[in-house]
Amino acid sequence: MNPSRLSRPLSRLPTPPSRGVASVTSPNKASALPSLDASYYQPTPGYNLSKTPQFLEGSFLLTGPPPAEAKVPDLNRRLVAAHSKSQGPNVSIFYKQDGGVVATSGSSCTLSGPDGDFLDCANNVAGVGHSHPRVVAAGVKELSNVQTNGRFLHPGRERYVSKLLATLPDEIDTLYLVNSGSEANDLALRMAKLYAQIKGCQNPEDVICIDAAYHGHVQSIVDISPYKWRQCTDGNRASYHKPHVHIVSVPDAYRGPYRGPDAGPKYAAEVKEIQSLTGGVGTFIHESVMGCGGQIVMPEKYLQESYAAVRERGGLCIADEVQTGFARNGEHFWQFESYGVVPDIVTMGKPMGNGYPIGGVAVRREVAEAFASSGIEYFNTYGGNSVACAIGEAVLDAIEEDGLQENAKTVGQYLKHRMTSLRDKHGEWIGDVRGEGLFQGIEFVEKGGDDIVPHPALCKFVVDGLKQDRIITSRDGPDGNVLKIKPPLTFTDANVDELVGSIDKWLGLAAAVYHK
Incomplete structure (x- = not known):
């Protein structure tokens, strides 16, 4: 490849033809309609995608207003305007500059609204599928019974807690119920600091x-x-890095500083070095797969060696399973299990309530006892309320009775197979296909000799094209060049074929012009 092409803008990329807006009475996917202007898809030269305000607008970046051909429904326009007026300017909406997506109903992997149906490949909140009848029925039934303060006993809560703990390793036997993943991680930090203090961590x-x-x-x-x-653009980025926070490299075995099958121990060496230099740090926290970091799967031995180094000096380890838990891995119920480690604390949220607010912190008993030793009561008004527990139990039952973990495994294997074949076909641009079960990603790059350069513009082009085909995805990673795929666990082989076929189409259109 000519190295000069590495910095060449995609100004010649074809533009995905707009499918238009399906009417309320006819929501089915339409045939191709007039094309959008090519400038709509051009990246602004020179900026880092992850450092711009536009990055907050959702799954893709736009450099200007939509062209006239991209007709935005009146309802979408009114809702975006109302949102912009009444809510914070940095409260993001997917596809905001394209009019957003109005979602008023859903079923399984389909999101629906006035502008039609979309295949949802991005919404890991609805883990067992949108509007799952068992989950809906459980919530409605319990909401008609009681909703009250968490200090009252309820048999449903104890039944749910027992079922949830049964999915975890035996060592993790105590649960705190909260309302979100953020709240779960906040509580986990409080517990970890007190535990480390008692253990004599420096x-x-x-x-x-x-x-x-x-x-x-x-x-x-x-x-x-x-x-x-x-994402900070006010010049104060350094102020966000607090003295008590130590940062290690993203353990990216594909494009990071250490690559290949032996990358894990090399990345773990950074954790060991911090422990050595500081005399011991109280907490090591990690996502079991880094979602916003670009669907990064932990390399072999990384967590095992990092855990050992932290524990050796009185610290403990938190596995953030907010995105990856609840059978998404397919092979295992929790993603951390695939690495052969048992954390001290596991945090959870998102699919835990299939969209209803609930989160959890599961810990080893000794951690809970250390947390209680301060004498300070822990109380949560809504955490563990009867409706949340009824819905959470229905989610667990749906995963088991509908065979959704096995589905995540088999469909995930098919997805990996199809995307790997896509990489073989478009190897110049698809650098890596990674992930497990129904939490996978495609990294778009531009290869030139020994160089592997991130290709956010192409990733954005594909995401835009998928949306035109009425398929919702998102992109992320430090360079904005990773297509994220995390659909409900009800995803099917046919859904995989639709998704991968559309990706293949837009890459083919890009290649047809790019190589002229």
Whole structure:
């Protein structure tokens, strides 16, 4: 390849033809309609995607207003205008500059609204599928019974807690119920610091986190989420890096500083070095697969060696399973199980309630006892309320009775097979296909000699094209060049074929012009 092409803008890329807006009475997918202007898809030269305000607008970046051909329904326009007027300017909406997606109903892997049906390949909140009848029935029934303060006993809560703990390793036998993943991670940090202090850790307040990690939105968690700092544009990025937070490299075995099958121990050496230099850090927290970091799967031995180094000096290890838990891995119920480790604390949320607010912190009993030793009561008004527990139990029952873990495994294997074949076909641009079960990603790059250069513009082009084909995806990673695929666990082989076929189409259109 000519190296000069590595910095060449995609100004000649074809533009996905707009499918138009399906009417309320006819929501089916339409045939191709007039094309959008090519400038709509051009990246602004020179900026880092992850450092711009536009990055907050959702799954793709636009450099200007939609062209006239991209007709935005009146309802979408009114809702975007109302949102912009009444809610914070940095409260993001998917596809905002394209009019957003109005979702008023859903079923399984389909999101529906006035502008038609979309195949949902991005919504890991609805883990067992949109509007699952068992989940809906459980919530409606319990909501008609009682909703009250968490200090009252309820048999449904104890039944749910027992079922949930049964999915975890025996060593993790105590559960705290909260309302979200952010709240779960905040509570986990509180517990870890006190535990480390009791264990004599030299720096119990200190935390090791991974660069580009995202663990939530409350202040204590933003402090350990470098992904959020990257979005800072006010010149104060350094102020977000607190002295007690130690950052290690993203353990990216494909494009990071250490690559290949032996990368894990080399990345773990950074954790060991921090432990050595500081005398011991109280907490090591990690996502079991880094979602916002670009669907990064932990390399072999990385967690095993990192865990050992942290525990050796009185610290403990938190596995953030907010995105990856609840059978998404397919082979295992929890993603951390695939690495052969048992964390001290596991945090969970998102699919736990299939869209209803509920989160959890599962811990070893000794961690719970250390947390209680301060004498300070822990109480949560809504955490563990009867409706949340009824819905959470229905989610667990749906996973088991509908065979959704096995489905995630078999369909995930088919997805990996189809995407690997796509990489073989478009090897110049698809650098890596990674992930497990129904939590996978495609990294778009531009290869030139020994160089592997991230290709965010092509990734954006594909995401835009998928949306025109009425398929919802998202992109992420520090360079905005990773297509994320995390659909409900009800995803089918036919859904895989539709998704991969559309990706193949847009890559083919790009190649047809790019290689002229």
